[in-house]
Amino acid sequence: MTIIKKLFEKREITALMFLIFLFLGVSLRNPDFINAQSISTVLKGSVLYIFLAVGMTFVLLTGGIDVSVGAILGISAAISATMIRDGSSVILSVALAITIGLIIGLINGIGVAVVKVPPIIMTLGTLGIIRGIMIIYTNGRWVENLPDSFKMASQASFGPLNVYFLLAVITVILVQLYFSKTKKGKYFAAIGDNIEGSVLVGIPVNKMIIIAYAISGLCASIAGVIFTSQVGFVTSNTGLDIEMVAIAACVLGGVSLSGGIGSVVGASIGAIIMTAINSALIFLKVPSFWNKFIQGLLLIIIVVSDVMIHKCFQEKARKQRLSARSESTKDTVIENDLPEESIFLGGNEQ
């Protein structure tokens, strides 16, 4: 029993169960949803959300938030697409797009950690700036006519699995190992958990926060390149509102918005769920404009229930502690003698 209970306490497991039930539930209405092709479509489609969620997890763990990832995805996609269309080498184009994502992430990180701009404001600012630059850069036009070789790369598969999905899985495993096995990996969660305590044990708080945003930017730009390859064209609206999906994915997978709790494995399962919901709506013949409605609703439901459960636990723990304090009267009568003249000064500061 305790093993089952422990398993259910793991958010990764509950998220996975949710995913399975989603597939089963939708297939009751439309059995086509649960065949190999549809599952493979979902996994393929989830790749860019997985990358976004991995980067976002770093930021959320530190107690911050990054709403600029959609814009970073967009600009990276636009840059890599135009360069490849105009005949630059794929490697150079991809490298440049990723570098730009990294730099934007660094700027976010410095703004938050050094200048102390609140994370949501800082990244909202960069979001606006990048969106503007992107329209100037593309002249508001679509970037199309990419070479087929680049587009086909997204269809390549290794065994039964899509190559990009495999890449995402490997990334998730590596990052998960980094978080759980290395000394520095724990720092991100520590900062979100208790920032003063982090300072006290000598964690370079500012540096780690900057790194977190830089990684988020980096991951978003990788997602941008993957988008270009998968979709084959880039519009000036590419990546619009996608940060909402990324944040919802993380929260669904058990990453706490107040920092300190969560894993990339959970966040990635969350990303697959978000894609699966999109795809399920198609199978259920729900018009696509409901997508965003449902994403937003889901985000709020998860966050609110998460906060309420958290609060409930905290309150329970507080009450337990307080009760323990007032009930211990019965058995602990202290026989120590106090020196006749004991003087307390100024009360206890807390």
Place this chain on the structure above:
Amino acid sequence: MSEKKSLIKLKEIYKSFDDNEVLKGVSLELSEGEIVAIIGGNGAGKSTLMKIIMGIYPLDRGEIYIGNENVRMNSTSIALEKGIYLVPQEPLLFPNMTVEENVLIGFSQNKTLLREKLRKLIDHLGWDICLTRKAATLSIAEQQLVEILRGLLREAKILILDEPTSTLTFNEIESFFNLMKDLQTKGIGMLYITHRLTEVFEIATDVVILRDGGITVNGPVANFTKKMLIKGLMPDNVEHEETKFDSEKTDYHKDPVLKLESLSGYGFNNVSFSVYAGEILGLAGVVGSGRTELAEAIFGIGEITGGDVLLKGSSIKNYNTKEIVNMGLNYVPEDRHLNGIFDIADVKLNTTSSILSQISKFFLNRKKEQKITQKYIDDFRIKVTGQDQLLKSLSGGNQQKVVIGRTLSSNPQVIILDEPTRGIDAGARGDVYKIIQELKKLGLAILLISSDFEEIHELADRAQVMYHGTNRIELSKEEISMDTLTQAAFGVQ
């Protein structure tokens, strides 16, 4: 003492925040195996000094020598590297991590080696602590042990202990002192911040008194008596006037204004007492004895699980805070900054903020607001440049007066004051005492919660002492003394 190796030496440390000079040339030295007790009232600069040693605050002027090396402390990692570790008063653990993760975080050595070392250390200390528990589930005392483990595992040479005993029980204090003595024989130097003079004589080798950012007493404990230490703590020019206010007789034949009937809730249990009009009832007890939880429950913030509260004979158990205020009970909370004041609003708004619905229909009645505010400014001698001065720019004492004024503006018959003079300087303290006396004369029933037993001694007509969530003992005016209060508050039979 000369043969002992010096661990850390501070020379003429100065530190200011804005215009406020907190440390004015502090020098002190700690050698191997010494326990230097640092005492001083609130705001004397103890915490600031410790934070400077830990590299959390940069110093303005002065030098720090570790061993014989002049070290620039500008980050905590330097302090940790030099073997300094601060055990903060409120443990700063990571609540979502396990005990082991909490202890091991920040180390660069091999994990398996560290785990082995940690296990040996715990065995050696004979502590019973489960390494896989989440820190959020630990009691404060257990959290403190984890903090100390952290320091010891780092092989710290200098431990800074910031009031470690304030949240511990008697037995825990005893084993904690044994631990300190054990560390002492191993040559570890400790800076021990405390409020309790008895502890100084029990454990410390040396004593330093900080007052207003300067050192007034410094030397081996053996050279001092308690009286001398108290003198060092008192301001020079203030003759410690035992202002025993002439207490007018309270009429105990009338019905009590506030009556608790075996009230229970989270953190307090089976509490019964009455407060009469024109009376100051002192509610004494150490931190964590359930006084604040009790007050919050009466005021409709906390939950009541049993018993009843009667205000003028009728139960207020199921009413919310706003209704309770309207029925004539008001509360001045313990932590001004957290619950009491609107920092960036002006004095006027702060004073009238709880009666806005009474002085306005839709638009605020400016004149009325000004009149009420001016009344309290005059009555309480609140030092302000004008009614529109922002509250955060006032001193702690004046802020507290504004909060009391606001509480009174709702015309209560019962007022609960939770630690009304905490963090207030001596002068303002006297003013607040006078205000409390005035209120009593006006016929208010006052419940005065305080862990400063001198305050209870000075003001209260009767005292209830809380211990582990229950009021154990009632003391009459004649019975109230430092001794009786202390003994009751610590559960001594």
